[in-house]
Amino acid sequence: MNKATAGSWVEIFQTVLEADKRAPQVPDDTKKVPLELKVKGFLVEAAELGEEVEIKTFAGRKLKGKLNKIEPAYEHKFGRPILEILKVGPQIREILAENEVE
C-alpha cells in the first residue's frame, strides 16, 4: 500500500534539527544524528509514501511532513514469556508455604 486517499490516518516525518544545528549540550553520539519527529493525523490530500503532505491532527492542527506510514500500526506488545520471571511465582509460593502449620 503506497498510496493513501484523502482522509486516511497516516504518520508524517520531519527533520526538526539537522545534526549540525543541534543543541550544544548534547553528547557526541547524539550530535551526529538529526532530531526527528513523527506525528499522526488525517491526510488532507491523496498522496504516495515519501511525498510532502499535510495532515490534520487530533488537536485540529495542520502539519506538514513526508508521508511516512499509512495506517501506522501499534506494534509494541508483550512478546515471549521470560523464563527468569516465570520462575518467581512458584518460588515465592514455596517459600511462603515453608514451615507453615495449618
Next chain:
Amino acid sequence: MPVNDYQAVMARKNEIMKKAVGINYEQFSQSEIAFDYELMMSEVGYQLSEIRNIQNETGVGNTPLLELKNITKLARKMAPPGKGARIFLKDEAANPSGSFKARRASVSVYHAQKHGYPGVVAATSGNYGAAVASQAAMRGLKSIIVQEVFDSRGQGQPEILEKGRKCEAYGAEVLQLSVGPELFYTFLRVLEDTGYFNASLYTPFGIAGVETLGYEIIEQLKEKEDKEPDAVIITNAGGGNLTGTTRGMIKAGAVNTEIIAASVDLSGLHMASDYDFNRKSFTTGHTGFGIPFATWPDRADVPYNAARALRYMDRYLTVKQGEVFYITEALAQIEGLERGPAGNTSLAAAFSLAQEMDEEQIIVVQETEYTGAGKHPYAQLNFARENGIIVKNGDPELEEAGKSVIIPEHPAQIKAKELDLDSIKLSYLKNLAKKADLKNINNFELEFIAAEIKKTVGEVKELLKQELKLAIDGG
C-alpha cells in the same frame, strides 16, 4: 515571521512561558539565590479543599490503600526475628488514566479551562501525557503531548510507545521525537504556535494536585490502623511525586513519618545519548532523572520548579532493574495485582526496607501504575535482549545498567542500596555555586538554602566552609 533556529527559540523561552502558564514568577524572587517557595505555592496554587473538589469532578483520587499481607509475609521470611514491617500500597493505578499523574494533571487542566485556554500542552514521555490527555478530554480541551520516543535507528522504547498510544486513545496530538534535550525546543514552538496552556509537571498546580495523595494516605491509614505510617516510600524521578505527597502528609498533620525516595539505579547511562536510550528497561523512576532534579530542580521547564525533593527527603534508596521486575511479578503472583514495573520501584525498595524495620511498624508504598503491552516486564526484557542486553538470573548486585538486567535468584537478594544523602545535598550546593556567588550570601539566603536541602543554617555554613572553602560571615 519569527526565527525558529534552536538558539532563537530558546532566547524567547521566558516570554513564551509567561504566556503559557500565566504565572509571573518574578514576583516570588527575593534575591539572586532565594525565592519565596511557600508564597508561590499558596498564591498560585489552590487550597487542598478546592483541589479535592476539582479532582472529584473528574474522578481523580480516593484510590484504595491495600495491605500487602503476602508480600509482608515473604519479607518476614527473609528478616531477622521481630523484623518485617507491614507493607501497605496506595493503588494509584485506579486513577482515570492509570497513574497518580491524573492528580498532577487535574489542577492544570482545570486552571486552563477556567482561564479560557483552548488546549493544553505537556512535554513528557511518561504517564503524565495520558493523564493530561484524559483530563483534557473530560473538560473538553484539546491536548498536545510532546514525547521523546525513538533513537536514530527509528526504534521506539516499548514503554513510551504504549504511553503514546494511550495519549492518542484520549484524542491527543502526539509529537514523537528522537532522542535529545531539544524536545524542549519543539515544545516551546508548539506553545508559541497554539497559545495553549503549558501543563508543566513542575508548576505549583501540578505539585498541589499531588498533595491529595499524601493527605489520603494519612486519612486512610488512621481510619484502618489508627496511626500514621512510620515510613512512606516514594518512587523518585523529577521530584514532584515526593514533594506533593509529603506536603499533603504534612497538611494532614503527619510530621514524624520518614520520607524515603526510591529510584531505579541507572548510573552510567547518559540520558541524552542516542546509543544509551534503548539500553535501559525503565524510562522513569530512575536515577537519571532523580539525581539531576534533586540537585538542581530549576532545570525544569518553568523558572521556579515547584518540585523540590531535597526539602522533604529523609533517605534515598536505589534498586536494580532486575529487582523491580522480580517484585512486579511477585505483586501479580501473590497479591493478585498486575501493575506496571516503573511504579513498583518503591515497592522493591520497601520489600528490602521492611526487613530492617520492626513488625509493628508500617511502610506505605505510595503508588502503582497501570500495565499493558510495552509497559510490562516481558515486553521490556524481550526488548532488552533484542538490544544486546544480557538478561539472566543471578545476584542483582552485579547488574550493570546498559549491559545486563539480573533477575534475583531468590527474594533475599533484593537489597535496596542507601545513597549518601549528604553528598547529594553537597551537589546541590555545588550546582548553586556555579549559578551564583555564594561568598557574600546573607542570613536570609542561608535560611533559604537550609530549607532547600533540609539542613540547619549552621550545617549549611559548615558545608560551605568545609566543602566549598567558603567562610560565611554574619550571624
